[in-house]
Amino acid sequence: MSAETRQIIVDGLWKQNPGVVQILGLCPTLAISSSVVNALSLGLATTLVMALASSAVALVRNAIPQAVRIPVFILIIATLVTMVDLLMHAFVLPLYQVLGIFIPLIVVNCIVLARVEAFASKRGLAHSFLDGMMMGLGLTLVLTVLGAMREVFGKGTLFSGLDLAFGPAAQHLVIHVFPDYQGLLLAILPPGAFLGLGLLIAARNWIESIRARQASERTGQAQTVQT
Amino acid sequence: MSELRRHIAITAIALLGFSVVGAALLSGTFELTHSAIEDSERAAKQVLIAQTLPAGSYDNDLVRDARTLAADALLGLKRPGLYYPASRHGETTAVVLEAIAPDGYSGEIKLLVGIHADGSIAGVRVVAHRETPGLGDYIEIAKNPWIRQFEGKSLSNPAADNWRVKKDGGRFDYLAGATITPRAVVKAVRNALDYFDRHQSELLAAAAKESQNVR
Numbered sequence: 211m212s213a214e215t216r217q218i219i220v221d222g223l224w225k226q227n228p229g230v231v232q233i234l235g236l237c238p239t240l241a242i243s244s245s246v247v248n249a250l251s252l253g254l255a256t257t258l259v260m261a262l263a264s265s266a267v268a269l270v271r272n273a274i275p276q277a278v279r280i281p282v283f284i285l286i287i288a289t290l291v292t293m294v295d296l297l298m299h300a301f302v303l304p305l306y307q308v309l310g311i312f313i314p315l316i317v318v319n320c321i322v323l324a325r326v327e328a329f330a331s332k333r334g335l336a337h338s339f340l341d342g343m344m345m346g347l348g349l350t351l352v353l354t355v356l357g358a359m360r361e362v363f364g365k366g367t368l369f370s371g372l373d374l375a376f377g378p379a380a381q382h383l384v385i386h387v388f389p390d391y392q393g394l395l396l397a398i399l400p401p402g403a404f405l406g407l408g409l410l411i412a413a414r415n416w417i418e419s420i421r422a423r424q425a426s427e428r429t430g431q432a433q434t435v436q437t
Numbered sequence: 438m439s440e441l442r443r444h445i446a447i448t449a450i451a452l453l454g455f456s457v458v459g460a461a462l463l464s465g466t467f468e469l470t471h472s473a474i475e476d477s478e479r480a481a482k483q484v485l486i487a488q489t490l491p492a493g494s495y496d497n498d499l500v501r502d503a504r505t506l507a508a509d510a511l512l513g514l515k516r517p518g519l520y521y522p523a524s525r526h527g528e529t530t531a532v533v534l535e536a537i538a539p540d541g542y543s544g545e546i547k548l549l550v551g552i553h554a555d556g557s558i559a560g561v562r563v564v565a566h567r568e569t570p571g572l573g574d575y576i577e578i579a580k581n582p583w584i585r586q587f588e589g590k591s592l593s594n595p596a597a598d599n600w601r602v603k604k605d606g607g608r609f610d611y612l613a614g615a616t617i618t619p620r621a622v623v624k625a626v627r628n629a630l631d632y633f634d635r636h637q638s639e640l641l642a643a644a645a646k647e648s649q650n651v652r
Contacts, residue, residue: 244571252570274455275448282455289459293466300470303477311570399614 218337222344228321229352230411235321239353240403242312244364247372249357250350252312257346259294259316263287264330264342271331283326291317321349352410359406362387364397482549482564486521488578489533489551489560495523499533506535511632513537513545513625520640523551529641531559534633538625542617543567546576550629554641557591561626566618573618583619586610592630600627 228234235256243249266286267274274282295313298306316322325345330338361368366388396402479500486499499521506518518535531553538546546566551559561584563576575581586609601607602619611619633640 241569242571248571273451275451277448278452282452285455285459289462292463296466296470296474299477300473311567311574315570395613 214337215340218340219344222341222346222348223351224348226345227348227352227414228324228345229349229356230407230414232321232324233411234324235319235349236407238312238315238319239349239356240400240407242315243353243356243360243403243406244398245361246354246357246369249353251309252315253346253350253353255309255312256316256319256322257343257350259287259291259313260322260325260342260346261339262290262294262342263322263326264338265335266290267326267330268333268335268338274331279331280323280327283323283331287322287326288317321345352407356403356406356410359409360397360402363394364402485549485562485564486533486551489549489562490523490531491559494530494559495525497522497524499523509632511628511635513539513628522640530554532633532640533559534629535564536625536629536632538621540617540621540624541566541568542573542615542621543569546618546621546625548622548625548629550626552630552633555591556630556634556637557589557594558587558626558630560585561587561622563622568618569615573615575612575615576618576622581612583610583612584622587626590626592627592634600624 222228226232229239238252238256242252263286267283270286291313295310298313299310325342329341333341358368361370366386368385368387370384372384394402397406483500490499502524503519503521506512506514506520508514508517512518512534513536515537520535521533522529523531523533531551533549533551536548536550538548544567546568547564549562549564551561553559562578563584566574566576568574568576575583578584595608598606599608600623602609602611602616602623604611604616605620607623609619609623
């Protein structure tokens, strides 16, 4: 794995994570993350669209005039999303019934446009594809954790609605974390999403600060040894 | 100056080019998919229509016997829709009406309302909607049994004043976080009952005639 490839993966999943570092595309993120299944579904659909959009823009980047690049990017993203929507509806109906309602939401997610503008318009096809994929997965990770937090505290369950994706057999996979739980409405409503995301951002910053302290202690020790 | 003109021309042509390619891709995909999408929507609709009536309460092919429903404000239909008479042994037992709740949170909510010949509701299903996933989509039977509370209700049960969600002083449950959605559905279902009440004789008679023709 080249250093550049590793850099793209680490950026997408951790250093430049769209959910907790870039804090982009929050409107669908916060609206959908009320359960694990919803959050994961939207995350995966977004990942697919981001990988496709970044690849498409990387392919034609030299033909796009600088002055009108944003309208062209939006045109490409909207065209791709609509095509994915139609093709899924026609050929993979079971998947569409789960993800279908999320797909039009992705057009308005600014993280797609942000990655196209910041990355794919300047880089080659392979790296752009990887960047779209990793940014999408980074967002999926945050969404899923947020969805799990909100679902556990809001409804007392995990993976509710899984049977919609995998058939009635998946019904028994639904975990009732607290039996006879009355539910905490705040966690399900939008404020719960903001509070949950705030906690996640804080948690990430906390981990980063510990790592930074460890790193500085290590260099400090190294310096003491030298002197 | 000519340099600037050249620049503008190139930019405009590139933008036009991308738009044309985008439009071509979209219309190509549409051509490729629209019959498959129509088929799957029809199949999904058949399943839904069957769900609005008790199993075994009819013996005709609902989709084949479908009849046109004139555009009507009560049903929210701006264009003619369809209704599906259900009959057993040639006698009309119920009709399933297409209805649209025009005031959902994000646009129209398309419904199927099954009504017994006596004016009580057999079942209601949502065919298509664009409500917020995770908030307003509990009107779908796949997500929540909410929609089943209409079963057995009629214009007099509950009384007209109580044909509202509980938040507005009525009898119908709703889930917190989305009130506009159930409000729109309750109103549309009530309006469909109203329509049935006014056009009862035509709806039931036409259905009976149809089943005679089939025989």
